[in-house]
Structures are given as structure tokens and as C-alpha cells.
Amino acid sequence: MKEIKFTTRYDDPTLPFSDKDFKGKYEGRIGDKSDYIQMINGEKKHLALCPRCNNPVVILGIYKRINVAPHARHAKGVDIPKVVKFNEYKYKNCPYHKKNANYVKEYVPETEEPERQKLYQITKEHFDKAIYLLQKGTGIYITLSMAEELAENYVAERAYNYIDATVYNIPWYLLYSLMGGFPLYHMLIKKNTIIYRHLRKLKFDLRNSMVEGYVYVEENEGYLLTATNYRYIVDKNDHLNEKLDFSILRPDKKVSTGLYERVDKFSIGVDSYYFSNLINYKNWKPRQKVLDIAAKYMKPDQTVEVQDNSDWMD
Template identity: 30%
Template sequence: MQTGKKSPYRQNKNNSISYYAVCPECENPIQMVGIFKATEETEDKTYGRHHKGTIPALATYDEDDYINCSLSSPKRKKSEKLRSPTSKVANQTLTILKIQFDRVIYLISKQMSVKISSSLAEKMLKQYLAEEGWLHREATLNNIPWLFVQCNPAIPLFGRYIVKDSELHQEIVKHCPDVDCSGNNGDEYVQIRQANKSYVRLYFTLCNYRKKVEDEHLIETIDFWLYEDTPYGKELKTIFSKEIVMQTDYFNNLIQNNRKNDYRNQALLDVSNKLINFKAATD
């Protein structure tokens, strides 16, 4: 149903039929195994196996991206160096960030329950570009919003708006008596302010990225961490920590939705167009 059983997904070579697709993480070609008949290898399971070669009109093979793919051979040692600047995944990651920056910010704001202003989003993008975040080995086309935040240092929460009655809001009320978050911004947000003339030392970040494969499905998680800064030499005080399961399918559906372009945030798109100075790929 997805391919129509047509070329380039269906290939007839020397009267032997093979079916191909594209790896969702590294964008390399994969061969579909066990679609119509089980073998000793498949044991009645259908799965995709990386194909080390280009399938014309479908996918161009990239060895560098294959080596660092979570879905490739687990026995292969992954490189700790940055991706090559010519990496297909790296360049497509930067392309998506440029043309979908408003949706990236929308998604991470929603998952963290923190409103990311345009000025903060611009600072975060500058940091991401300085860190060459799109070249990091962990970065893929699916986890762009979360790895974008992880490339940034912890961000002060003072003066920012958080979602009213969210888990984050409730934990701050419970554990931070010196923080005033009673100021409303409509019905959705409250503002983090100081109480009793105290100084608010709360910071938030995303950290501890993890990934695992379960039943041939990649699961990616990252921790949202809110902590209170302490005098130098003392351990930081954790206020709230939560594991976030990356909604990669939701992100992909979001950026592929062209029916609601009227709701795009042009201010954020102006920021990404200004800072990401290259011609975005369209393929």
C-alpha cells in the first residue's frame, strides 16, 4: 500500500524480485526481507536490512551515516567524531531546522512546559550553530527538537513563562517557596518571579540522551532537568527531573503538515533564515 509495488521500491534483477525502502534514521537504502515467504533467517518476521549500495531514484548510500546508525549492526563500533560536513543526514538536519524552526520551538516548548520566546529561540540557535549541533553523531532527522536543546547550556527560568498547573508548575510551588509564580499570562501560563526579594536561581535543560532498540523499533529518551544553582563547590540541587520519550512520529507528522501554513510563526522563521546562511536542500 505504501509503495504501489512500483520501481524504485520494487526491483527486478535477473528475474529475482527485491523490495527496498529507506532507513528512517540514516536515510540509507534498506532491503525488505521476508515479505512474501519466511526463511530460516527471518523466522516469519519481516524486517529491513541495510543495503550497502545506492538504489537509483530511491536513496544514495552513505557509509559514514550507515556506520553511526542505531539500526545498523550493533557489533560495529561507532565513531565518536563529528559527522562529515558532506554527510547527507547532517545537511538535511540543518535544512529541516531552517525551514521548520517554528515547529521545532513549538514542540520543545510543549514537551518542557516552558514558553520559548523569539529572543530566547534566537540565542539557542546561535549556540547550536556554534556547537555544530547538526554534525553530532547522535543527531538524526527524527530527534532535531530535543538534540537542539541539548546543545545549549542550562537556561535561567527567571522571568520566563511556564504552563499553568503543569507538572513543572506544581513541583516549583511545592519545592521553591522563594519563587513566585502567581503572575498570569492569560489562562495558559504563569510567570516565574522572585518572592520576598529573593533571587531566583532556577535553570532548566535537556540532557542524558539515550536510545535503545526494542523489537526493531528505536526508542529515544532525554531528561528534562530543573535545578537550583548553589554556591561554587556545592552540589546542584535538583528540583524536578523527568524522562521525556521523544515523540519522533509526531514531529515528522508536524513538519509534513502543509495544510495549516497560516499558523506558522514567521518571526521564528525569519530568525532561522537570518542565521542559517546556506541554500536549504529541497530533496
């Protein structure tokens, strides 16, 4: 892996090996906490945490020259006292271990759920940033009513308890976990985005909207836009590449049971660290209407209330 962190906190910033002062910043963070430096198999090893699974990792190429670029590798079976114990379950589900997989909507064991409440809390506190990033990353103009649907579904589906849910993919999991997707009718789409180009290819009737730079989808046959799969691959350079797959669906005219058929599919690349950087951004101007939605649905007891709100997001 090309970055490390120092605590199990979901919002703990990572330290990339590309940082020119990596060694100085690493030593500044660990200070006199000698547990981060251990003798393993007769060699002194400098430790940190994996940014994805929170397991201990060994730093390579900083304190001893190696034949490849500096990086970190899981330290299987090693604990960092008072920080973290090695967790085999998390290790086996870590992208840096699997290398290539689809994210799954399988829930973590009950023993892991209490820790996920921290992830749930981050989603609530930074919901406006998640909606902003999702809108920016997809080109979908997310209205307040759409934001409500995403928040309500996130709680109902307990998406923060999915095995592969992380602080990095919170915005994308809001959409990925949504059952059924969004109707395309009158959806606002930013021009020259991937979704826009696919709608043009399908010859959708796109009209200029009152929102600058956006078009809206005119009458259609009940088409839906849905996120179908979230996947990743760790390349040979240890970079984690993530994508969200989308499908455009239309009602299947051959049946009358509400079934759909896919007419197009495409993928949108995900910046894995955009959201984690955004939650630490100091000059963010809160979007209170969106935060009010999070406060309404993301309650401590995770109860859900339903209320119509069709206003556009400020």
C-alpha cells in the same frame, strides 16, 4: 525497524509496516525502478531505505511469510543504484544497529557535512514548527528572545552536524545543544506538565501568569533548567524510544566560581515522528516573527548577529 522510506531526503515521509496497504504503497512508490528489487544470495529481495541512516534495508514478511511481524533490516554492503550506496559509518551510528545509546555531540566527518546542509535548511524553513513542538512537548513557554537564543546557539554549535542529528529530533536538538540552559526566573511553565510537577516538588514559588494555563517562576536563587542528555533505546519490538534528560541546577554556595549543583533530574519522552509529520502538514499557519528569527541567524554562510528581543512569542 517498523518503517521505511524511499529516498535520502530528510523530509521524505516514512511508510510504516502498520499501514494496511503497505504493499500497494510500496509498489506504487518504486514503480518500475527495478533497482529496488535485487537478487541477493540467490533470493529476490525488495529494498528500501532506513529512515535513520539512509542505508538500504531489506523488507521482510511482506512477500514471504516469516514467524514474526513484518519489518525491515539493514542490507549490509548492498547498494541501490542511483539512490544510495551502503555507508558503513552511518550504519554503525544508526539507532537500529546500536539499539541502546546516548546521542552524542560529536561531529560527523567533513565528508558528511555537505549533506547536512539539507538538514540545516529544513531547520531554517520550519523553525516556527520546531519551536511550537518544543513548547508543546516540554511545557516551556518559549518567548521570542528564547527562540533567538536557540537559533543563535544552533548555528554557533553547528548542531546539525552532530552525528545523531536527524530531521526527527530537530526541535529537541535546539534545546539539547544549548550551552548552560535557561534561567528559571520568570520562566513560564504549563500547568500539570512534568517540569511543573518537579518545580512543585522542589517547592518553587509558582504564580499564575497572564498566559492561560501557565505559571511563572517567582524569585529564586539563580536556578537553571538545562537539557543534559538525549538518549534512545530500540525495544524488542523494534520501536525506537527517545528521551531528553533535564536537570535543575542551583549555584553551588560552597564556591564562588559560578559552578552549579544539581538538585533534581527527570526525563521527557520524545515522539520521534511528530516533527517530520508536522513539516509535511499542509494547513500550518506560519508564525512569521519566529521565521524571521531563523532568517536572521540561519544564513547560508552561517554568520551570527546578536540582537536583544524580549517580546513574547505570538
